[in-house]
Amino acid sequence: MINLDAKVLDKIVKNTIAAVEKSKSQIFDIYEAARAEAEKIRQDVERTKQETADIIFRVDELEKRERRSRLRLMEVSRNFRKYTEADIKAAYEDTSNVQLELAMARLQEQNLRRQRDDCELRLKALKSTVEKAESLVSQVGAVLGYLGSQMGTVMSQLETLQASQVFGAKIIKAQEEERRRVAREIHDGPAQSMANIVFRAEVCERLIETDIVRAKEELSDLREQVRVALRETRKIIFDLRPMTLDDLGLVPTLRRVLETVKERSLIFTELKILGQEKRLDAHVEIGLFRIIQEALNNVEKHSRAANAWVRIDFRASVVSAVVEDDGQGFDSAESVGKESFGLMGMRERINLLRGELSVKSEAGKGTRVFITVPLKQ
Known part of the structure; x- marks a missing residue:
């Protein structure tokens, strides 16, 4: 029978558990953050596609209106005897208004197409990250399974030394110390969910130049997301320790x-x-x-x-x-x-x-x- 010192075993197991728990937590956080942001970007892609389709339809309608208004302007401009000066002025103003509306709609269409393309590129990159993180989670799970079987051997050895109860208490203590450390890190630094808030802020920056009303709505939603993230972070801290x-x-x-x-x-x-x-x-x-x-x-x-x-x-x-x-x-x-x-x-x-x-x-x-x-x- 192998003669193992209980203190040495305790130290080995404590260090192993701390390292594995830390790695598992970090990888899982990366996976969850990437998956959550990928889902949000997918929703943004769908929303932007719908908005792009809507604005394309609107541009087509405005182009038709613009052609009709120009034909109307040409008609009233050629027939001075049939139409009054007020008719000519009204036709001119209607053509100018439609052309201005069409120009703004075309600019909005360009912006939406660019946003859609950017979102699709980000989504593709995030999907790759999610797949890699998911693979890592599976690999860590296999490692934990192997370590679990090895821990069974360690526990058996500790039972022969009549110290399994003390060892179990030390395992719990080590886990709680790790939880306390993670809680401090989350409290002192930004939560991973803030990545999505940064992305939403970038969207707001783009909207400020094209649609100030929409930008204000997005900023209002962004403020609520920050409050939710803060509340969830505080809850995580409480749950951890x-x-x-x-x-x-x-x-x-x-x-x-x-x-x-x-x-x-x-x-x-x-x-x-x-x-x-x-x-x-x-x-x-x-x-x-x-x-x-x-x-x-x-x-x-x-x-x-x-x-x-x-x-x-x-x-x-x-x-x-x-x-x-x-x-x-x-x-x-x-x-x-x-x-x-x-x-x-x-x-x-x-x-x-x-x-x-x-x-x-x-x-x-x-x-x-x-x-x-x-x-x-």
Whole structure:
């Protein structure tokens, strides 16, 4: 049997997890940003194509009007006896107005054609980026799968050293430290979604020279996008590492999460505490919070529920929690072997805490998630 030092293994695993998580997060961010911007540019291409078709039709109609007005002007100009000076003046003004409108429409058509061509070139480049990023995500997934199998060997070795529980706590701590670092980076620097705002600003710059009214509308939309990006960035920071978890503990942090769910999704939420509320070990609070947070994310995204309840029971040797909703539910039997990444992550965390997790659901009757974590005596 290979004699491995627990501290060395801990350091190796911590560094490996930090490096892989960092790479996975960065690649996934690139993929998501490129895919999102490609979709927006595709919509811009479709919109610009439609606007180009509309202006081409308008130019054709104006050309017809311009020809008719010139013929009318020639007619009244040749027949002084039949038409008055007022008729000639009206025909001249009508021809001038139509010619001016036609010139502006032709200029707008040129601008729209140029915008359409630019958008199509950007879309082509972004599609290539998306394909490359998607390929990288798949490759990293394969690497993570390989590392996962290797981690199983490491965990077995640590179990022989009777240190798997401490090791699991250190893994969670390393993950949370990485989350805190990422949160600071997002907070101090621009979010990746700002790339789309920059592109919209470029569109506004072009529109200012050709269509000031449209430019004002685009700027109004741009301002709203900035507000949304700021709000989402703040939410990401909270999701990555809520400071209240360190300062106030599990229960106050969950109250804030439930209030956010209620405001964002209009789902009535309620938190009930049984037993004597108390602070737990840091890794237990973090693990419980992440598991409950993921369960609430599933309620918000998939359940179509009107109500959600969280119950936490503090006891001397164990803490338990139940997350329940009255949503559409699902067939638990049919879902065996088809668990989402979120639920898989919940099970991984509960295993590190040496706890138990079960999900009971039935179509049309909501879902309940049961969580139990033993405490040190």
